[in-house]
Amino acid sequence: MKKYEYKVTTIATTLSISTKQYEKVAQEFEERLNELGADGWELVQRTDGYFFFKREKE
16 A cells, blocks of 8 residues: 655745746746655645645655
8 A cells, every 4th residue: 555745835826026027936936846846746736825745655
């Protein structure tokens, strides 16, 4: 039977930003998701600014 551990985090996604800032914010968001993915975390759900991740326990 597989066992999982879970992580809940917030990543700023609803900011009042200009068009020029959009690319920077998107890049930072992408980097954060890639860091979590590299650590084995899989995005399960996003609700009200919270991101829920899971990964198999070792």
